[in-house]
Amino acid sequence: MTGIRVLTGDRPTGPLHIGHYFGSLRNRVRLQRQGAELFVVIADYQVLTDRDVAENLPEYVEELLLDYLAVGIDPAASTIFTHSHVASLNQLLLPLLSLVSVAELRRNPTVKEEIAASRQARVSGLMFTYPVHQAADILFCGADVVPVGRDQLPHLELTRLLARRFNERYGQLFTEPEPLLGEAPALLGVDGRKMSKSRGNAIALGAGEYETANLIRRAKTDSERMITYEPERRPEVASLVLLAALCQDRRPEDVAEEVGDGGAGRLKAVVTEALNEHLRPIRARRADLARDRGELRRILREGHKRANAVADRTLDAVRDRMGMTYL
Missing domain, CATH: 1.10.240.10 (Tyrosyl-Transfer RNA Synthetase)
Structure with missing residues (x-):
């Protein structure tokens, strides 16, 4: 895995639990130990895809960061960042949206499922376009590999399609990322249903x-x-x-x-x-780690700094390919 860049992440909607740990977090640590460079997005904007208000974000972002560091993700060898603090990543969404049709977004099976389960009074444009936002997450950092379950393959295929279309229309720039398929262990919640933060049936990593x-x-x-x-x-x-x-x-x-x-x-x-x-x-x-909140903020600031540098370079390259360099 040496030299391979991996994009992964979570939405800050509550504490991570043992399903996250055995299904994803342990694999991230394993990839890092094998030499992969991790980009870990705390997807705070995407909290709004299926709810009207994003609640307790400062607390949940900090809790996510604590969980990442506690399980062994090394902040010196990875880039941990939040959506909301990397402007060029989010601006990349605009040219990518021009490469996909409304019909293609409607056909995405995962979007259909998410809309059906949405907590919103009405479906927002962010919900409808969030697979393209995820594509921006992956493409801005030039991720070679994205760990996904089979249910997330349609999202990654859309990312590959957008990369291909951009390269064909404007010239070679983006790498088409490969899926790293993993079978998450079938751990149920304590009530026998799917383990979920929202159902209150999970054992949090931070629980005593x-x-x-x-x-x-x-x-x-x-x-x-x-x-x-x-x-x-x-x-x-x-x-x-x-x-x-x-x-x-x-x-x-x-x-x-x-x-x-x-x-x-x-x-x-x-x-x-x-x-x-x-x-x-x-x-x-x-x-x-929780005893030094200042250190947590320092780690996040450093992650934002690194992510912004990468995103700015990517957006500059996109503008150059699209003939939008005026100064």
Whole structure:
């Protein structure tokens, strides 16, 4: 991965949870350790895609930054930035919008799903065009690789299409990024539904050990005493077994066999111990980092500085290709 640039990020809509950690954050740290250069966007503007008001942004941005640093993302070897503080990135949205039709935006399956689940009283233009905004995120920094799930492939394909169209119309500039497909572990929330910040069914990375134990204690299981790993037939039990296995770097089948006929109570005890032990050093680092808010602001300022330098160069190159250099 040495020399490869990777774009990834999150919306600041609340605390990151263990689903984010096992599904994405650990992979980011692994990529960085393999020599990749990370650009991590805290997508504050995109909070407004599916809600009318972006609430608690200063707190949520700081919490995201704490989580990134606590899990091991190195700010000296990565660029962590917010949308709202990189003007040239957002200006790049305008020429990219000229390269895509309304019909193509309407056909994007992920946009259709997001609109259906939107919290807004009406669909905003930002919701409709946010795949192009994501394309600007990726193209401004010249990302070679973007870690995505299969449901995000339409967004990345649009990014590749926009890069291709710009290059064909104005001359070669943008690299067409490649997807880095990953299968996020199928961890359910404690209520048996998809783990989500908005549903209140997740275990936050920053949660204490007592809170974690309480959440796992009320996790949904089933009435069978013998613990097995059968994701299709017993999804709630399988999710807990998988969580313990991820924490202990074991096969879920081995965890299930060890718990055996100990039932849901024994399983939850194993999961609680495994998760708290795994997260203990991360939570300790997080607590240490939280004591110096000035350092957090310094890291974010430095990320903004680096991101702005890259975005300004990219926008200058775009203007040059488009014949918009007048001074």
